[in-house]
Amino acid sequence: MTHRTLPRFSATFDPHTISEIQRAAATGIYDIRGGGAKRRVPHFDDLLFLGASVSRYPLEGYRERCGTDVVLGTRFAREPVRLKIPVTVAGMSFGSLSAQAKEALGRGASAMGTSTTTGDGGMTEEERGHSTTLVYQLLPSRYGMSPDDLRRADAIEVVVGQGAKPGGGGMLLGQKINERVAEMRDLPEGIDQRSACRHPDWTGPDDLEIKIEELREITDWRIPIYVKVGASRPYYDVALAVKSGADVVVLDGMQGGTAATQEVFIEHVGIPTLAAIRPAVKALEDLGMHRKVQLVVSGGIRSGADVAKALALGADAVSIGTAALIALGDNDPALEEEYRALGTTAGAYDDWHEGNDPAGITTQRPELASRLDPVLAGRRLANYLGVLTLEAQTIARACGKSHVHNLEPEDLVALTIEAAAMAGVPLAGTDWIPGRGL
Amino acid sequence: MSYFDLADRPLRELNAALHALPVDTNDTHWNVENPAGRHAIACGLTVPITVDLKGHVGYYCAGMNKDADVTIRGNAGVGVAENMMSGRVTVKGDASQSAGASGRGGLLVIEGNAAARCGISMKGIDIVVKGSVGPMSAFMAQKGNLVVFGDAGEALGDSLYEARLFVRGTVASLGADCVETTMGDDDRAALAAVLDEAGLADPGDFRLYASARSLYHFKVDNLDAY
Numbered sequence: 044m045t046h047r048t049l050p051r052f053s054a055t056f057d058p059h060t061i062s063e064i065q066r067a068a069a070t071g072i073y074d075i076r077g078g079g080a081k082r083r084v085p086h087f088d089d090l091l092f093l094g095a096s097v098s099r100y101p102l103e104g105y106r107e108r109c110g111t112d113v114v115l116g117t118r119f120a121r122e123p124v125r126l127k128i129p130v131t132v133a134g135m136s137f138g139s140l141s142a143q144a145k146e147a148l149g150r151g152a153s154a155m156g157t158s159t160t161t162g163d164g165g166m167t168e169e170e171r172g173h174s175t176t177l178v179y180q181l182l183p184s185r186y187g188m189s190p191d192d193l194r195r196a197d198a199i200e201v202v203v204g205q206g207a208k209p210g211g212g213g214m215l216l217g218q219k220i221n222e223r224v225a226e227m228r229d230l231p232e233g234i235d236q237r238s239a240c241r242h243p244d245w246t247g248p249d250d251l252e253i254k255i256e257e258l259r260e261i262t263d264w265r266i267p268i269y270v271k272v273g274a275s276r277p278y279y280d281v282a283l284a285v286k287s288g289a290d291v292v293v294l295d296g297m298q299g300g301t302a303a304t305q306e307v308f309i310e311h312v313g314i315p316t317l318a319a320i321r322p323a324v325k326a327l328e329d330l331g332m333h334r335k336v337q338l339v340v341s342g343g344i345r346s347g348a349d350v351a352k353a354l355a356l357g358a359d360a361v362s363i364g365t366a367a368l369i370a371l372g373d374n375d376p377a378l379e380e381e382y383r384a385l386g387t388t389a390g391a392y393d394d395w396h397e398g399n400d401p402a403g404i405t406t407q408r409p410e411l412a413s414r415l416d417p418v419l420a421g422r423r424l425a426n427y428l429g430v431l432t433l434e435a436q437t438i439a440r441a442c443g444k445s446h447v448h449n450l451e452p453e454d455l456v457a458l459t460i461e462a463a464a465m466a467g468v469p470l471a472g473t474d475w476i477p478g479r480g481l
Numbered sequence: 482m483s484y485f486d487l488a489d490r491p492l493r494e495l496n497a498a499l500h501a502l503p504v505d506t507n508d509t510h511w512n513v514e515n516p517a518g519r520h521a522i523a524c525g526l527t528v529p530i531t532v533d534l535k536g537h538v539g540y541y542c543a544g545m546n547k548d549a550d551v552t553i554r555g556n557a558g559v560g561v562a563e564n565m566m567s568g569r570v571t572v573k574g575d576a577s578q579s580a581g582a583s584g585r586g587g588l589l590v591i592e593g594n595a596a597a598r599c600g601i602s603m604k605g606i607d608i609v610v611k612g613s614v615g616p617m618s619a620f621m622a623q624k625g626n627l628v629v630f631g632d633a634g635e636a637l638g639d640s641l642y643e644a645r646l647f648v649r650g651t652v653a654s655l656g657a658d659c660v661e662t663t664m665g666d667d668d669r670a671a672l673a674a675v676l677d678e679a680g681l682a683d684p685g686d687f688r689l690y691a692s693a694r695s696l697y698h699f700k701v702d703n704l705d706a707y
């Protein structure tokens with residue numbers, strides 16, 4: 044009997060890499076998918092809270108108040124956005140999501156006193172009707188943009204970029220461009236749509252300032268104007284957004300989800316959420332604008348611990364996309380048989396661009412979309428938002444804070460040198476912050 | 482008739498007054514003196530009034546216009562009538578970049594020339610330029626008609642969807658997926674309707690450029706165009 048070693052997979056040419064080369068060779072086109080970066084990058088998991096000790100005392104859970112409310116847009120708007128919890132629902136387009144999913148997002152967010160956001164496809168009645176507070180995105184594509192919708196919005200978000208694809212435009216493949224989506228976007232039905240990555244009528248921060256002025260004039264300086272950027276050069280982007288007159292900056296890290304983008308873009312462009320927050324906060328501090336221009340952070344927020352860590356690093360609120368879809372029912376193991384039929388498995392399903400979502404969320408096929416009950420799904424989202432908030436409060440109380448906004452970098456340490464350097468907090472058990480000297 | 486002098490009173494007051502007008506207002510004609518290149522003049526109007534701007538304007542004049550008829554007696558800065566919904570905007574002089582950008586309806590008439598990206602991303606607006614248009618005009622134009630009496634700059638109609646581009650003069654070059662095609666009855670009718678609305682005669686020698694529709698679906702063979 045000959046002695047053979049076990050088959051050994053290469054770390055460089057691992058099975059996924061090999062399958063991607065084979066796929067590329069067979070099709071001649073890049074891989075497109077939904078979701079965010081799937082590889083491991085330094086993240087909130089690499090941070091820990093210190094909690095109270097002899098020198099600081101905690102608050103009593105359930106008895107002593109720990110506030111969670113947040114006001115966004117206090118700089119120029121007459122009617123800033125007032126939220127009960129520091130977690131908002133991020134912009135996800137009707138088109139990428141079914142009308143039922145948009146309604147469910149509105150219901151869930153409204154039940155918890157927070158906002159939802161439109162997306163690259165205009166405002167639907169379903170989401171306006173079911174969202175107490177609705178943020179209206181102004182994107183490069185300008186699909187469905189109208190002055191009436193601007194005025195029915197509670198805030199405007201000028202989208203410069205997204206964490207999943209800083210520098211990229213939207214994509215919506217033909218399977219999802221049905222009659223209603225096509226009409227809202229003024230496009231032919233069934234085409235593979237690639238939307239613009241640059242705004243049609245401004246380039247650069249000087250123009251953006253004038254664009255924001257126009258939006259304020261149209262809305263009579265009533266509602267706040269956010270600027271959303273994908274995390275790449277957060278210090279400069281945040282500084283320029285502030286200079287351009289933003290009330291709020293939304294900063295989306297590379298783990299941030301997308302409805303459809305090239306895999307290579309998702310995994311290789313932009314920086315992790317963790318690495319983006321401190322430079323963004325530094326820009327605000329350098330301009331004397333921290334807490335005056337609010338910072339909303341997104342990209343890979345999953346738990347109340349993530350919420351608390353983002354706030355401790357200086358964010359005013361966080362925003363969720365992927366987690367909200369999971370709460371609605373995306374990647375539900377109960378649908379395993381159907382995921383198998385699609386060549387995937389519950390927990391890994393990311394072909395959101397194909398429009399075959401068995402959960403009825405990332406689809407425009409009526410027979411699939413109608414599977415999602417907006418009331419029940421909205422309830423699940425509300426439950427989940429509630430848990431995020433309770434968890435963040437639990438941590439804040441343990442750190443002795445009467446409001447989640449009182450969390451601070453000093454409450455944190457890092458588990459790895461990378462995370463310590465990125466977040467600007469000491470490596471656990473040391474007082475070493477890499478990159479800050481001694 | 483209302484009279485507003487931007488040399489004496491702030492723009493905010495003008496726009497607020499225009500926005501406060503009810504749809505059935507009797508205050509239907511506004512003369513505005515000394516616009517002096519200010520940005521965002523008369524943007525976001527939603528009532529059928531006429532606004533006469535006596536001079537040059539800056540960026541985004543008459544942006545998102547709905548139902549109003551705005552005349553600019555001078556040149557217009559970037560993004561005049563951007564995202565216009567309906568109504569009419571007339572520029573007596575020249576227009577800067579991105580005139581009529583992503584406009585969804587109505588008529589924009591530019592009596593002089595328009596710079597780069599005229600009609601970029603247009604979604605149903607009709608644009609008539611009596612002079613010439615700059616490069617990258619009608620980039621990703623989705624719907625509506627762009628009528629150019631003069632010449633068109635480079636890369637006309639790049640990544641065009643269903644908008645029609647009528648040009649009388651020369652076209653420096655066509656963008657990806659934009660081709661010259663022969664006019665059918667529909668096209669002729671569309672051209673006639675736009676010119677009629679603009680109050681202009683058809684000299685009879687426009688040529689039509691439209692989408693070849695070869696980029697509508699991802700194909701390996703289109704790699705050069707992505």
Ligand SMILES: Cc1cc2nc3c(=O)[nH]c(=O)nc-3n(C[C@H](O)[C@H](O)[C@H](O)COP(=O)(O)O)c2cc1C
Nearest residue numbers: 133134135136162163299300302342343363364365
């Ligand atoms: C299905 C889907 C559609 C999205 N559509 C948009 C969009 O239209 N506009 C936008 O700015 N961001 C869009 N995003 C990004 C989200 O707004 C947000 O930045 C991101 O999901 C946050 O990261 P997370 O998914 O890790 O929570 C989309 C994300 C998803 C998952």
